[in-house]
Every structure is written in C-alpha cells, then in structure tokens.
Amino acid sequence: MDRALKTRLERRFAEQLTGPVRQRHDETEIRIGPGGVTQVITALHDEPDLRFEFLADLAGVDTGEVMQVVYHLWSTTTSDWLRVIADGLSRDDPRVPSVTFMWKGAEWMEREAYDMFGITFEGNRDLRRIYLPPDYQSFPLRKDFFLPDDAARSPGGGVRPMERTHTPRNAPTTATVRRVGA
Amino acid sequence: MALTKDPDRLGTGPDDATGIGSDIEGQPALPAVRPSDALTTPIVVPNSLWQAADPTAYDGGRPTDITHLAEFEASGAGRRDDARWSGVLEVIPTKADYVLDLIRMNSLWPLLSGLACCAIEMMSTATSKNDMDRWGMFPFRASPRQADVLIVAGTLTTKMAGPLVRLWEQMPEPKWCVAMGDCTCSGGRYKRSYSTVEGIDRVMPVDVYVPGCPPRPEGLIYGMMKLQQLVKDRRGHWPERAIGPTVPEQV
Amino acid sequence: MTATSARPGTRSNDRAESFAGSPDDPRVQLDRDLGVFEPVPPYPPRTEREAEFYTLRDGEMFINMGPQHPSTHGVLRVVLKLDGEKVVDLDPVLGYLHRGVEKLCENADYHQAICYLDPLEYVSSLFCEWPGVMAFEKLLDVQVPRRAEYIRVLSAELNRVASHALFLGWMALDLGGLTPILWSFIERDEIVDMLASLTGQRMLFNYFRIGGVNGDLNHEFLSRLGDWMSRATEQIEAGNTLLNENEIFVRRMRGLGQIDSKTALRMAMSGPNLRATGVPFDVRRAHPYSVYPELDFDIPTRDEGDCLARYLLRMDEIKQSLRIIDQCLHQMPDGPIMAKLPRLLRPRPGRAYAGIEGPRGQYAAYVISDGTDQPFRMRIHDPSFIHLQAVGVMMPGHLVADTMAVMASLDPIMGGVDK
Numbered sequence: 001m002d003r004a005l006k007t008r009l010e011r012r013f014a015e016q017l018t019g020p021v022r023q024r025h026d027e028t029e030i031r032i033g034p035g036g037v038t039q040v041i042t043a044l045h046d047e048p049d050l051r052f053e054f055l056a057d058l059a060g061v062d063t064g065e066v067m068q069v070v071y072h073l074w075s076t077t078t079s080d081w082l083r084v085i086a087d088g089l090s091r092d093d094p095r096v097p098s099v100t101f102m103w104k105g106a107e108w109m110e111r112e113a114y115d116m117f118g119i120t121f122e123g124n125r126d127l128r129r130i131y132l133p134p135d136y137q138s139f140p141l142r143k144d145f146f147l148p149d150d151a152a153r154s155p156g157g158g159v160r161p162m163e164r165t166h167t168p169r170n171a172p173t174t175a176t177v178r179r180v181g182a
Numbered sequence: 183m184a185l186t187k188d189p190d191r192l193g194t195g196p197d198d199a200t201g202i203g204s205d206i207e208g209q210p211a212l213p214a215v216r217p218s219d220a221l222t223t224p225i226v227v228p229n230s231l232w233q234a235a236d237p238t239a240y241d242g243g244r245p246t247d248i249t250h251l252a253e254f255e256a257s258g259a260g261r262r263d264d265a266r267w268s269g270v271l272e273v274i275p276t277k278a279d280y281v282l283d284l285i286r287m288n289s290l291w292p293l294l295s296g297l298a299c300c301a302i303e304m305m306s307t308a309t310s311k312n313d314m315d316r317w318g319m320f321p322f323r324a325s326p327r328q329a330d331v332l333i334v335a336g337t338l339t340t341k342m343a344g345p346l347v348r349l350w351e352q353m354p355e356p357k358w359c360v361a362m363g364d365c366t367c368s369g370g371r372y373k374r375s376y377s378t379v380e381g382i383d384r385v386m387p388v389d390v391y392v393p394g395c396p397p398r399p400e401g402l403i404y405g406m407m408k409l410q411q412l413v414k415d416r417r418g419h420w421p422e423r424a425i426g427p428t429v430p431e432q433v
Numbered sequence: 434m435t436a437t438s439a440r441p442g443t444r445s446n447d448r449a450e451s452f453a454g455s456p457d458d459p460r461v462q463l464d465r466d467l468g469v470f471e472p473v474p475p476y477p478p479r480t481e482r483e484a485e486f487y488t489l490r491d492g493e494m495f496i497n498m499g500p501q502h503p504s505t506h507g508v509l510r511v512v513l514k515l516d517g518e519k520v521v522d523l524d525p526v527l528g529y530l531h532r533g534v535e536k537l538c539e540n541a542d543y544h545q546a547i548c549y550l551d552p553l554e555y556v557s558s559l560f561c562e563w564p565g566v567m568a569f570e571k572l573l574d575v576q577v578p579r580r581a582e583y584i585r586v587l588s589a590e591l592n593r594v595a596s597h598a599l600f601l602g603w604m605a606l607d608l609g610g611l612t613p614i615l616w617s618f619i620e621r622d623e624i625v626d627m628l629a630s631l632t633g634q635r636m637l638f639n640y641f642r643i644g645g646v647n648g649d650l651n652h653e654f655l656s657r658l659g660d661w662m663s664r665a666t667e668q669i670e671a672g673n674t675l676l677n678e679n680e681i682f683v684r685r686m687r688g689l690g691q692i693d694s695k696t697a698l699r700m701a702m703s704g705p706n707l708r709a710t711g712v713p714f715d716v717r718r719a720h721p722y723s724v725y726p727e728l729d730f731d732i733p734t735r736d737e738g739d740c741l742a743r744y745l746l747r748m749d750e751i752k753q754s755l756r757i758i759d760q761c762l763h764q765m766p767d768g769p770i771m772a773k774l775p776r777l778l779r780p781r782p783g784r785a786y787a788g789i790e791g792p793r794g795q796y797a798a799y800v801i802s803d804g805t806d807q808p809f810r811m812r813i814h815d816p817s818f819i820h821l822q823a824v825g826v827m828m829p830g831h832l833v834a835d836t837m838a839v840m841a842s843l844d845p846i847m848g849g850v851d852k
Contacts, residue, residue, distance in 0.1 A: 061801060083786060102699075103698075103700070104822070105822055106701060125482045134476070297507065299637060305614075309622075311618070337532055339528070375533035
C-alpha cells in the first residue's frame with residue numbers, strides 16, 4: 001500500500017478522477033471517465049515519476065448498470081499494482097478510446113472485450129470477434145446473456161431434434177439481472 | 183455365470199458378471215439395482231444406423247453401384263452370426279476375414295487431433311512410459327486420409343465442431359472414433375457453457391467412450407483395447423454403430 | 434491464365450471448373466460445394482487490419498494452417514500470407530477452444546470456480562489456480578499459513594519444471610526432432626506421478642484451496658521427490674546437451690523470431706519471452722507474493738530475443754526452480770495447511786487483482802465480488818494470449834517452416850489462449 005503513490009495520483013489527475021483513489025492490500029485504484037483514458041494512460045506511461053510501462057491486464061466489466069474497462073498497470077517506481085477503471089460506459093453503446101497507440105499488445109485484449117461485451121474501442125485497427133465465430137449475434141459476458149441463448153442456434157447444439165441444450169436449473173430470467181453498485 | 187457374494191472371489195474371474203463387458207453380444211446385462219428417479223432415468227438411444235448430418239455427404243445417399251451388396255444386405259445374410267465379409271466377394275476364403283480383422287485391430291493408426299488437456303495425456307500414452315506402440319498405435323498421422331482412428335481428446339467447441347466433422351468425413355473407411363475425456367463424452371465440466379458441444383456424439387458416431395478428466399494413460403489404453411475387441415467382434419460391419427452407449431432398457 | 438473469382442483476394446485458375454466435362458474430371462465433391470473452407474472470410478473485410486491482410490499483392494497467396502495440424506500446440510488456426518516460401522504476414526484465428534470459463538465462473542461458487550481455472554493452461558495447472566485463489570484470499574482478507582505457502586511454492590515449482598520440460602520436447606518436435614519429446618515426457622511423467630501422490634491427480638490438480646492447500650505432504654511424495662531430485666540435474670543436462678550441441682537445432686533457432694525489448698514491452702509480453710529480450714521483469718521479484726521473498730534464486734535474462742535465447746532461458750529457469758525446490762524442502766515450517774474459513778464463503782464486496790509468475794508469463798486473476806457466494810466477475814489474464822500477437826511481429830520475413838518453430842518458442846497453450 002503505497003501512500004506516496006496515492007498523493008502523487010491525486011495531485012496529478014485531480015480533474016480526471018471521478019472518485020477517490022482507493023487502496024487495499026497491494027493495489028491502488030483510480031476511476032476515470034471514458035474520455036480521459038488517452039490522456040491519463042499517456043501520462044501514466046510517460047511521466048518520470050509514474051512510468052507505468054507494463055500493461056498487465058485489460059478487462060471489460062458489466063456491472064449491470066454501466067460497463068467499465070479496467071486496466072492493470074505496473075511500474076518500477078512503486079510496489080503496488082495500479083488499477084485504472086474507465087467507468088460510466090453506457091450499456092447500449094459502450095465506447096472507449098483504445099490504448100493500442102501505447103501498447104500494441106492491447107489489440108487482442110480489446111478484441112476480447114469487444115467479443116464478450118460489445119465494447120467498441122475507438123482507434124483499434126482490428127476490432128472483430130476473436131473467440132466466437134464471426135457471425136455470432138450476442139455478447140456472452142453481458143449480464144443479460146443467459147447461457148442457452150445463442151448456443152441453441154450453433155451448429156453443435158443439436159443435430160437431431162431429441163437433443164436440447166442444457167438449461168441450468170437456476171437460470172435467471174430477464175427480470176433478475178444481477179447488478180452491483182460499484 | 184456366478185453372481186455369488188463370495189468374499190474370496192473378488193469378482194475378477196472369467197465367470198463373474200462384473201468381468202464381462204456388457205457391450206459384447208450375447209451377454210446378459212449387469213444386474214444393477216438402483217432407485218429410479220428423474221435424475222437416473224437414462225436417455226436410451228435406439229440402436230439405429232448412423233446417418234450423416236449433411237444429407238448430401240457420402241454421395242448424397244444415392245444407392246451404390248455395387249448391386250450385389252444391396253441384395254446381400256436385403257437378404258439379411260450379412261447379419262448372421264457366422265457371416266463374414268467374404269460372403270460378398272466369394273473369392274477370398276472365410277478365414278481371411280479373421281486375418282483382416284486382426285490386421286486392422288493391431289495397427290490402428292490414430293489421427294493427431296488433440297484439442298485440449300486430454301491431448302497431453304494422449305501424448306503421454308504414446309510416449310515411453312505408457313507406450314501405445316505396443317499395440318501398433320504409434321504413428322499419429324497428421325493427415326486424416328491416412329488415419330484409422332480419431333481419438334477426440336479435449337473439449338469440442340461449437341467453432342471447432344465444423345472442422346472436426348470435416349476431419350471425420352475426410353477419413354477413409356473403415357474408421358472408428360474414440361471419445362476421450364469427460365468433455366467429449368458428455369460435455370464434462372463445460373456442460374453449461376454457451377460454446378461447447380455437449381458430447382461429440384451429437385456430431386459424429388462414437389465407438390468407445392473413455393471417461394475421465396483427463397483419463398489416465400492406462401484408462402486410454404483400456405479404451406483402445408476395448409476398441410480392438412470391438413473391431414474384432416463387429417466382423418467387418420463397422421458402420422453399424424449406435425449413437426450413445428448401448429445400454430439395455432432395464433438398466 | 435489469371436482468372437479472378439468474385440471473392441476478393443483469390444484466383445481461380447486452379448479450380449476444377451476448367452476440367453468440367455473433360456475426361457480429367459475428378460468427380461469429387463469440392464470444398465467449394467461442401468461449404469466454403471478457404472482461409473479468406475466469406476464476408477467483405479470489416480476492419481482495417483482485415484482489409485490490409487486479406488488483399489493479395491502480386492505473387493502472394495494464402496495458406497491455412499488449420500485448427501488441426503501436426504504441431505502439438507492445440508487448436509490454433511493461422512492464415513499465412515506467403516510470397517513464395519516467405520511469410521509476409523499472418524493472421525491467427527483463435528476461439529477453437531473457447532469454453533466460456535469466465536461466464537461459467539460467474540454462475541459457480543468460489544470453491545467451484547477454482548476447478549474451472551485448472552484446465553486453462555493445462556500443463557501448468559497449479560499456476561492457473563494460484564492467482565484465482567490469491568484473489569479470493571485478498572477479498573476474504575485471509576492469511577494463508579506458512580506451511581501451506583511453502584507447499585504451494587514447492588508444488589508450483591515442480592509444475593514449472595514439468596512445463597519447461599514439455600516446452601523442450603515440443604520445441605524440438607516442431608523442428609523435426611523426435612527424440613527429445615520422448616525424453617521430456619519421461620521427465621514429465623515422473624514429476625506428474627509425484628504430484629499425483631500429493632494432489633491425487635496427474636494433470637488438472639485441483640489442489641490449491643482458498644486459504645491453503647488440500648493435502649499435506651506425505652511419505653510417498655517426499656520419497657519420490659527425493660529420488661527424482663538426486664537424478665534431476667543429470668537427466669535435464671542430458672536433454673539439454675542433446676539439443677545444445679546439435680548444429681542444426683542451434684543454427685535454425687539462432688536469429689529466428691527476433692524481438693527487441695521495446696517492442697516486447699509494447700506487446701505487453703511477460704515471462705521468459707520478455708526476459709529473453711533483456712528486460713529482467715519477473716513477478717516473483719518485481720511484485721513478490723507468497724514466500725518468494727525468503728527464497729534465494731536468480732532471474733536469468735538474455736539479450737538476443739530470438740528463439741534460441743528463449744529456449745536457453747527456460748533451461749536456466751529449470752535450474753533455478755530446482756534451487757527453489759531444494760530450499761523449500763529445507764525450510765519447510767510446521768503448521769496447518771489451511772486457514773480456518775467458514776464453509777459458505779461470502780467475501781466483502783470489492784475488487785481484487787492477483788498476478789503471479791507462471792512458466793509462460795504473468796498469470797493474473799481480477800475478481801469482482803458483490804458480497805454473495807458467487808463471484809460477480811472473474812477475469813483471467815493469460816500470457817499465451819498476449820504472446821500470440823507477437824508472432825505477427827516476429828514472423829514476417831521468415832520461411833513457412835519456421836512458423837511453428839517461432840510459435841513453439843513462445844510456448845503457447847491454447848487452453849489459456851482461448852479460455
């Protein structure tokens with residue numbers, strides 16, 4: 001838990017942060033809006049006292065109310081993992097600037113987030129589905145996708161009529177989408 | 183056949199019911215007393231001939247040019263207990279069929295088609311410590327045109343189902359299929375997933391199921407030996423395979 | 434005869450249309466009739482990169498290295514754009530093993546989620562369980578007993594040795610050598626039987642639990658381990674010498690798939706692939722976890738960044754792992770192997786990230802908990818997924834036959850790539 005990091009971040013990104021800098025165990029977390037991603041990531045990468053040059057993870061999150069894109073970064077200047085949450089993406093048309101200008105390796109991670117959630121990364125040169133067939137209609141990790149949805153239309157999902165795909169016993173209905181506050 | 187509860191006989195002798203495979207014709211079913219409820223009601227698949235999913239495959243199902251084979255099938259002489267392939271050709275003496283079966287069963291060449299974790303155990307079965315080469319199965323052919331057995335090792339996903347069925351259809355007959363691992367038998371731990379095929383017998387006919395996650399190499403070897411036995415017992419009528427396990431109604 | 438067909442990027446002067454009606458008509462069902470199975474996607478290009486890749490210049494062609502191919506990495510499909518024998522560009526197509534693990538974890542308990550994590554990188558299962566378990570422990574604020582930590586490190590380092598031994602075998606197999614794979618599997622079988630006596634399973638161990646490990650060290654495990662350790666160094670050396678002193682192997686691998694450290698960092702690579710380019714980043718030292726601060730080991734690093742460097746680096750790492758295993762055995766403390774936890778686990782609502790150093794790179798898990806007994810989001814970060822992007826950077830200019838060699842040197846496991 002690096003207190004100095006917290007003060008540095010609060011001072012540097014005062015106007016981009018949309019919430020307090022939280023710290024727990026060995027992680028520091030900042031929240032920004034989708035528009036601030038490019039500026040914040042560039043600053044985190046380039047500034048000599050921050051130097052977050054290693055992109056550890058890029059994930060999409062669907063909280064039930066909004067979508068988020070979460071970046072995990074590591075730097076030689078601090079002992080904490082830094083988590084940057086680009087918060088507040090709408091669930092209907094989530095858009096966020098791509099970080100492929102900084103890390104080309106983020107291309108596939110963003111493709112995966114697009115494939116699973118439908119988040120459009122503006123600036124990614126190759127935003128197509130990576131895991132699922134290119135004609136798949138749904139985005140599986142969204143909270144309103146329930147398991148037998150597209151599976152029933154897939155080629156493996158039952159050649160003969162007696163075979164049905166397995167519906168989980170406690171499959172939720174549309175009304176009971178799980179939502180989480182933060 | 184002895185069904186004694188004799189503690190000295192551990193059920194491993196040639197007479198014991200537990201030692202006889204129930205997939206051999208003529209053997210009575212293993213007596214299994216189980217309370218039946220919704221969960222244990224088996225899905226019984228009739229022992230019917232397999233049909234390709236695509237109606238235009240295999241020449242679109244048009245009747246064969248080999249007319250005497252059609253008559254032979256119609257007469258039902260091929261289903262007699264002592265019938266052999268040479269009943270058709272009538273040039274090769276009957277004993278050669280036994281040799282043909284031996285040849286086929288002792289050099290089953292698998293296709294290199296490892297999909298996931300079970301592939302590692304398949305490779306482990308093929309390498310020095312558990313050597314599949316003892317039964318002639320060492321050359322893992324890369325091309326399906328040269329392979330006899332398709333050991334599907336690993337989870338089959340819906341995206342891969344197309345290529346896998348294409349591989350199966352490219353294999354020349356006679357060919358057999360072994361479903362290795364829980365994922366290929368029934369979907370395994372990924373049964374609830376949106377992108378896996380729940381058991382490869384939804385898309386292709388299976389001869390031997392080897393359960394396990396992953397099955398030990400000894401388990402796969404047991405499955406391959408069962409396949410060898412099956413090759414011998416079918417006496418050349420290899421297309422007559424059922425989809426799903428051949429479980430009698432009462433069990 | 435350069436007839437073009439309606440699909441962009443293809444030529445049809447080799448189609449059987451020109452044979453129709455002639456005595457050479459092969460009368461087979463063409464792939465075209467069974468359904469398109471060409472490398473080119475059946476729709477117009479949707480993205481910039483697709484348009485750039487799927488347009489052929491003069492003299493180029495596509496070759497599909499399909500999901501089933503003799504190389505043993507698993508189901509990866511690579512569409513190669515070739516100019517003669519040289520690879521101009523390549524487009525890996527993933528997803529043939531996508532099992533939807535992240536979605537399945539959301540519908541499972543915390544304990545059940547651990548067993549979904551095992552088959553991700555199936556040759557190094559313990560490393561797949563570890564970040565998940567660490568993230569859950571952070572959410573539960575639970576302290577793992579020291580003996581359990583030592584056992585975790587011990588079993589994980591054994592798994593690392595097994596994984597690197599398999600890498601050695603596959604690397605040689607993809608270059609055509611058929612002996613090292615057999616030796617690797619002997620090595621791997623010994624280690625895995627050892628781990629089976631500890632965890633109960635040969636492969637997908639399911640051994641780590643939230644708060645500790647499942648079973649304590651037993652006599653059989655320790656006797657097998659002692660026996661193996663006394664022979665390990667020579668066995669590994671034998672495998673190494675077979676390859677290192679092989680001129681064909683060395684000359685093929687030297688200079689192949691070169692990548693420099695700046696590009697490697699831009700590609701977000703980690704693990705041995707990054708260390709082979711000169712960046713000494715190892716999560717065990719950069720961001721220590723578990724009991725690694727108490728153990729004494731080096732981080733091998735090399736500068737060249739080619740296939741040979743990656744291979745030699747992994748062999749050095751095996752030696753370091755043996756050192757760690759030795760120290761673990763000597764320093765093993767007594768105590769419980771599992772923290773006391775309630776049976777029904779309801780972590781605090783919040784987020785936790787845990788990253789560890791696996792044999793392929795940084796494995797990580799990002800878990801969001803909403804206070805119930807099921808994780809709200811379970812994100813798994815896998816290094817093989819990232820490294821496969823680097824193939825597109827490394828390959829252009831090399832020959833087709835080296836594609837598999839470059840891919841083998843990055844050591845991807847498709848279970849992790851496709852999740």
